[in-house]
Amino acid sequence: MPYDELIADRIRQAFHDSNTSFEEKKMFGGLCFMVDNKMCCGVHWDKKKETDLLMARIGEAASEDAMKRMGCHPMDFTGRPMRGYVFVTPDGYDLDEDLAYWIGLCVTFNPLAKASAKKKKK
DSSP: OOOOHHHHHHHHHHHHHTTOOOEEEEETTEEEEEETTEEEEEEEEETTTTEEEEEEEOOHHHHHHHTTSTTEEEOOSSSSOOTTEEEEOGGGTSSHHHHHHHHHHHHHHGGGSOOOOOOOOO
16 A cells, blocks of 8 residues: 555645755655755555554654654664664654654754765766
8 A cells, every 4th residue: 555645745734834845756665755855754654554654864863852752663664773763653643733843853853964875877
């Protein structure tokens, strides 16, 4: 099942509300939102849990406090957590103010995030 488009629309609206320019890219079986050519957040359908997850790039410094919030857990596509990223289950972002909190963390961290290395063309 693909990600829920309603959640993607809510994320778009949160970016608009915060006057943040963004681009969208389909990846990881979901949709990623890029700010300044860096992965900022996204929505992903988790087959095992059968739910949509918010993927948030918030940095390691914010991760410790974020883990105390409802629905937040380490992001681990491969079984090994990715530092500075978290997944949030719907009970952690259903309310607009909760989603705004997560998007705020992502946007705040984005200037500190490193962009992915560009692949060289052959």
